[in-house]
Amino acid sequence: MTEHLTRQQLLSYLDGELSKAATRAADEHLHSCWTCRTALERLQEDIGAILDAQNAVLLRGVPPPPKPWPRIEPLLVAAAESGHVSWRARLSFRWSPVYATAAVVAIVGFIVFRWLTPTAVSANEVLRQVAQADAKRVATASGRFVRQRVRVTKTERRTARTTFGEIDSWRAANNAVYWRVGASDVAASDLRERYQRENVPTGLPLSAAAYQSWSRQLTAEPQAARHGNVMDVSLTAAHEPHQIDLKVRSDDWHVISMDLSFADAGFQIGEEEFAVVSRDLTPPDVLAHLEPPPPTTEERSVASASPARRLPSEPSVEPAQNVDDIEMEVLLALHQIGADLGEPIEVARGDSGSIRVNAWGASQERKNQLRELLKDRPNVQLELETPASEPGTVVELSSARAAKLTGPDERLARWFGGSQLRENFTRSVLDSGTSMLSHLYALKELAQRWTPESVSGLSSNAKNNLASMIQDHARAATADESELKLTLGPLIAEFSSKTDADTSPAHQTDWQTSALASLQTAKDTDGLMRSLLTTTNHPVVVEDALSQIQHKLGELDNSLASLRSSKP
Amino acid sequence: MAAGEPNALSITRAIREPALSQADNLNERVTTLYETHRDGIYRFLASHGLSPAVAQEVTQDVFMKLFVALRQGTAIVSEQGWLYGVAAKSAVDYWRREGRSAWVELDLSEAAAVSSANPTPEAEAARAQRLHRIADAMLKLPHELRLCVRLRSEGLRYREIAEILGVGVTTASDWLSTAVERLRGAAHD
Numbered sequence: 037m038t039e040h041l042t043r044q045q046l047l048s049y050l051d052g053e054l055s056k057a058a059t060r061a062a063d064e065h066l067h068s069c070w071t072c073r074t075a076l077e078r079l080q081e082d083i084g085a086i087l088d089a090q091n092a093v094l095l096r097g098v099p100p101p102p103k104p105w106p107r108i109e110p111l112l113v114a115a116a117e118s119g120h121v122s123w124r125a126r127l128s129f130r131w132s133p134v135y136a137t138a139a140v141v142a143i144v145g146f147i148v149f150r151w152l153t154p155t156a157v158s159a160n161e162v163l164r165q166v167a168q169a170d171a172k173r174v175a176t177a178s179g180r181f182v183r184q185r186v187r188v189t190k191t192e193r194r195t196a197r198t199t200f201g202e203i204d205s206w207r208a209a210n211n212a213v214y215w216r217v218g219a220s221d222v223a224a225s226d227l228r229e230r231y232q233r234e235n236v237p238t239g240l241p242l243s244a245a246a247y248q249s250w251s252r253q254l255t256a257e258p259q260a261a262r263h264g265n266v267m268d269v270s271l272t273a274a275h276e277p278h279q280i281d282l283k284v285r286s287d288d289w290h291v292i293s294m295d296l297s298f299a300d301a302g303f304q305i306g307e308e309e310f311a312v313v314s315r316d317l318t319p320p321d322v323l324a325h326l327e328p329p330p331p332t333t334e335e336r337s338v339a340s341a342s343p344a345r346r347l348p349s350e351p352s353v354e355p356a357q358n359v360d361d362i363e364m365e366v367l368l369a370l371h372q373i374g375a376d377l378g379e380p381i382e383v384a385r386g387d388s389g390s391i392r393v394n395a396w397g398a399s400q401e402r403k404n405q406l407r408e409l410l411k412d413r414p415n416v417q418l419e420l421e422t423p424a425s426e427p428g429t430v431v432e433l434s435s436a437r438a439a440k441l442t443g444p445d446e447r448l449a450r451w452f453g454g455s456q457l458r459e460n461f462t463r464s465v466l467d468s469g470t471s472m473l474s475h476l477y478a479l480k481e482l483a484q485r486w487t488p489e490s491v492s493g494l495s496s497n498a499k500n501n502l503a504s505m506i507q508d509h510a511r512a513a514t515a516d517e518s519e520l521k522l523t524l525g526p527l528i529a530e531f532s533s534k535t536d537a538d539t540s541p542a543h544q545t546d547w548q549t550s551a552l553a554s555l556q557t558a559k560d561t562d563g564l565m566r567s568l569l570t571t572t573n574h575p576v577v578v579e580d581a582l583s584q585i586q587h588k589l590g591e592l593d594n595s596l597a598s599l600r601s602s603k604p
Numbered sequence: 605m606a607a608g609e610p611n612a613l614s615i616t617r618a619i620r621e622p623a624l625s626q627a628d629n630l631n632e633r634v635t636t637l638y639e640t641h642r643d644g645i646y647r648f649l650a651s652h653g654l655s656p657a658v659a660q661e662v663t664q665d666v667f668m669k670l671f672v673a674l675r676q677g678t679a680i681v682s683e684q685g686w687l688y689g690v691a692a693k694s695a696v697d698y699w700r701r702e703g704r705s706a707w708v709e710l711d712l713s714e715a716a717a718v719s720s721a722n723p724t725p726e727a728e729a730a731r732a733q734r735l736h737r738i739a740d741a742m743l744k745l746p747h748e749l750r751l752c753v754r755l756r757s758e759g760l761r762y763r764e765i766a767e768i769l770g771v772g773v774t775t776a777s778d779w780l781s782t783a784v785e786r787l788r789g790a791a792h793d
Contacts, residue, residue, distance in 0.1 A: 044781040053762050053777065082788045087757055089738035089787075099656040101646045108638045108664060112631045112671055185772075311771045314746040317779070401700070 041072045046079050114457050159260035162267050169289035170244035171372040181318050182207040184240040185309040190223035191302045199223040205240050206322045209408050214325035227303050242291050242307050251280050359389045362415050364498040366391050371505045377474040386417045394419045462569040465523055469562045472516035475509040476555040483548035491604045502604045510599040517592055532582040547602035554595040561588040634671045644758050645691050652695035666690050685764030692768050741790030749783035
């Protein structure tokens with residue numbers, strides 16, 4: 037190596053991050069180069085100063101760690117035991133080596149089968165989850181940018197020649213998008229042209245907007261299969277590309293690659309990098325594209341009409357659009373960013389066919405998000421300013437009422453074996469209950485707003501949006517309920533006199549009735565749990581409360597099952 | 605069932621949790637990691653503005669999550685990187701729930717009180733001023749760059765930092781290098 041080492045190479049050398057070959061070359065160079073050796077020594081000194089500054093100045097104000105730390109072993113033992121109680125209860129027979137061998141063979145076989153055999157899953161469900169996760173992922177605040185760098189592999193059908201390229205795409209909070217493609221990058225340029233030619237919104241190349249647009253004329257139901265922790269979704273379209281294959285990571289519903297099959301060529305688009313970065317870290321040429329000087333009035337009207345600047349998730353509001361449909365679009369947009377789970381955000385009819393979104397009490401971050409989300413919707417009024425507040429009423433707990441407050445049953449305290457364990461258990465149970473209630477309250481809002489009569493006036497697209505939101509909330513509430521049952525299981529097994537929960541089949545009712553019934557049952561369950569586990573003025577007998585909780589959870593099973601199977 | 609006789613539970617766990625069955629020491633492993641890294645994780649969380657009580661609770665929670673992940677057979681290449689990744693996410697989640705984001709903003713006038721082994725009062729004052737400038741520059745770094753420096757100073761490798769930040773290794777290396785250069789610039793102002 038004859039050239040001097042760069043600062044980055046020196047830092048990587050010090051950090052032991054260079055490859056073996058590069059380290060050897062750097063060693064040789066440093067041995068013979070005074071300049072680089074001195075630069076390395078200075079860098080090392082400066083890193084020492086940075087560490088000193090961090091430890092002696094910045095972290096000086098950080099409160100010291102607790103001494104002594106609480107032991108973690110009891111928590112580990114409790115966690116291990118709580119997860120295995122039900123197994124022990126079920127396994128009451130003695131084990132012989134023959135059983136053991138058979139069990140090993142069966143379990144290994146199952147695992148191999150599970151991991152090697154594709155498992156069918158609902159493609160629509162996968163696509164819905166992906167769209168929802170994508171909406172959250174790209175929802176950035178002003179001054180921050182989403183960057184997605186993808187590798188493009190193009191294979192020509194006639195010659196089977198393969199070329200590679202790269203698209204470095206950026207998206208701003210105002211939906212402005214910039215694709216950086218090398219001038220000699222044939223594969224990436226070709227793909228970009230196809231996106232533009234087919235009017236696929238030039239958001240990020242691997243995004244919900246892109247694949248929804250590519251697959252807008254499906255000829256068959258999409259198919260999905262699970263391979264380990266990757267979902268494969270196949271879509272067949274009426275026009276080019278005839279085949280679209282997505283690979284989705286099942287743990288966070290992130291699309292990691294998309295294959296587009298055209299008559300003359302096939303493209304594989306694989307994600308290399310996805311990040312949200314601040315303005316400071318965004319290259320100037322990207323900023324120049326994403327934050328151009330304010331356009332003239334004329335330019336603005338042209339830009340707003342350009343389909344390439346719009347994402348499908350944004351409504352293309354037409355003058356004759358049904359106000360119910362607009363409201364549904366707003367509700368869906370709020371749902372996609374998780375703003376419909378009990379936050380102080382109200383959606384109501386405004387003046388002259390507009391929709392009013394009131395978010396006076398929302399957090400500043402949420403207000404910024406709403407501003408970005410709703411700014412291009414002409415028929416939506418966003419209210420963020422807080423009116424002059426009236427003096428609140430201070431509610432004091434009377435001494436007579438306070439005297440009635442009762443702590444949890446002593447037997448429970450003994451069963452938990454320690455206050456920390458009881459607190460953790462209580463927090464876990466109440467967290468699940470609160471999360472479940474937030475989804476059921478959101479369902480109640482939908483049920484009260486969208487009565488069977490008003491649903492009949494919705495367009496089919498708006499009905500689909502409504503169905504999607506109902507399913508999302510019902511599934512989330514079911515997951516919370518399952519977690520609740522799992523957590524409460526050992527306690528119920530210990531104290532409850534009842535042996536079975538209510539397992540009678542669900543009655544088929546409309547989704548509105550099921551939603552309200554689920555909420556009422558969940559509220560009852562939550563009240564019982566709080567009476568049982570926290571300091572309360574509604575003391576309960578442990579056995580009675582747990583029996584009732586068990587019964588209520590059975591009822592919830594039924595009403596949630598009914599919700600999941602119903603359609604608006 | 606006689607003591608020591610294998611049961612279905614132990615067999616199931618042996619299949620699902622090879623790491624556990626080999627030495628049957630998952631608790632011990634997590635306890636050792638807890639004793640080694642709890643102060644670092646706590647400081648990391650506290651430097652994100654979490655109160656001592658919350659930082660302590662979240663620290664324990666991070667190790668409980670590690671325990672659950674290992675018990676479920678999750679392959680974890682670097683436990684330290686995993687712990688800091690979960691801690692960083694927990695801090696972000698915490699502040700998201702609280703409706704704001706925060707690093708600890710400190711009164712840097714305390715920098716003058718930094719003790720050192722410098723032989724003369726002048727040299728000591730110069731050093732304190734230099735550290736003050738670096739600390740001030742660090743507070744002005746974008747969040748990502750600052751996180752890079754914090755994580756690197758906790759001993760994390762570039763790959764681990766990249767995973768935590770959700771970027772490529774090259775980007776993480778670029779960011780760290782940029783951060784170090786900015787801080788060096790402040791040190792020599």
